[in-house]
Amino acid sequence: MAQSGIPHPVPHGGEDPMPRKRTHVRKPSLKRNLQIALGAVLAALACAPARAEIDLAGNWATRQHQDWQDRNPGPEAVNYLGLPINEEARARALSYTASQLSLPERQCLFYPPQYIVLGPQSFKMWSETDPVSGKTIAWKISAAGDRTILTIWMDGRPHPPENAPHPYGGFTTGAWEGSTLTTYTTHVKAGYIRRNGVPSSDRATVTQHFMRHGDTLTITALVTDPVNLAEPFILSRSWKLDANLIIPTVPEACSPAAEVARLDGTGTVPHILPGANTFTGEMTELFGIPKEAVLGGAETLYPEYRKKLQSLYVRPQKCTRYCCGWEGTAATDTLKDCVGDYRQIPGFTLRPPDKAQ
């Protein structure tokens, strides 16, 4: 595909393909160069496009003050709360089992680009500029263990045709709206919008708004998916600028290996047959949430749904999972109250108190 919009300067030190006759070539003086450069700078200062770009570059530290459980230890096997999924997505999600991730061909799959907002990771953001004009060609967001680099093209190039390949990072363009960077992503691969198997199709598109206020960055993502969503799924999260973070920019290497003998080369895909998912009652048992809400859907996202919930919800007498308080505190040193807490898993090491967040 032609890379429109990107200039291709002659490499430094390269031979001029069409040597010209060197007659009447005046070697410009240093003073003249300075004068011209100063003039150009003044003109550029006055006439530069009136955009309110702000610098998004830096290391942005995650703050898991929302949906900590979903983003850290992970959601329950059947927990579709807050997702405007349709019947088809629900059926596929109910057929999912995490054992699928043991299949060698699925061990190294990436999440789609919207996982930046869905997931728990910090990230690094930087821009790439044209070496001649100095204009921003693209913004980049670092990869994570299970997500590739996101490139946001800022040079006005069009999105590829519909049938173009869908890379892991999708194809994203961006434009400034005031101080907000708005991006649009197409050509994603199929993946998940929740780690418990709620699917996201390759027809999904993502609009993201990057809003920086001082050292706080908020990203709002709107995911549309005609295959799996009844209405756009919106999510807003915030990060804090942290110069002390060291964030790798490229994805970690991943080598698939046979983890489970019965899945290695046998053609078996672990799944749950329709009507056979035994986890559909778990959220009701643990948290008193009625099953119809647990299974998600657009109706469940709006305040009026609380009227229906009021007659169905039974508040548990006590917390039953992840009840230790903010991790890393003295309060978490005692695990006896953390019924079901992942930190009770043998071999799990509690982070020292000074490493919170």
Place this chain on the structure above:
Amino acid sequence: MQRNDSIWRGSRCTLLLAAAVASLCASRPLAAQARPAAASAKSLAPIDLTGYWVSVVTEDWRWRMVTPAKGDYASVPLTPGAKKIADAWDPARDEAAGEQCRSYGAPAIMRVPERLRISWQDENTLKVETDAGMQTRLFHFGKSAPGGTPSWQGDSAAHWEFPSARIGAGSVARKMEVQSGFGSLKVETSNLRPGYLRKNGIPYSAKTTMTEFWDLNKETNGDQWIVITALVDDPEYLQEQWVTALHFKKEADGAKWDPTPCSSRW
């Protein structure tokens, strides 16, 4: 020598031309320059937040749409002292004490599933009403907030933040205020009556302050969303700043506006 003079004349011309262009371009009207000094906050508003808005609960559903169990404080960086208070939460006691609005104070109210009705109370006061809990927040522009007795909604000082950029570096950097129709609202709230960050008794103290940034995003399908970034600081009950972001979708009218009093249980 004559050749050199010629070069210098050419350079001076270039410089003069550039300076003239710079001067002309710099004199173009900018949004900031067009603003009268004494204009009201309403007239200066870069974004229109008025109207009816509904919260769309796609995050923290289990802690927002229902009242979670006692001791369920996931995601909140509370201190051990706050944990003790939360463990002693008793909604019946709050109700008996007439404190059923404790989870409807400013640091919590925008996370309650609800509809907002936003209007201008006067030229410099933006009014945000909630149907859930029937609370009213007043954002005061251009003057210090009233002060006085602490209240659930406290005192909120507001100002518009306009998109701006500085181009250049060092002494030639030049501030540009650009793109009218864009901007955000910054709100700083203090003087709060102690309450709950979450319905199940996670406390915030009277020392709590909150900074909010209200952004407006318009989508290509016509939808409009308010995105609120909230930074809550409480030296008594939070180990670190509590940082959350949430969103409200614009509705055509108030047909679904449903005022409901505070409840300590639901």
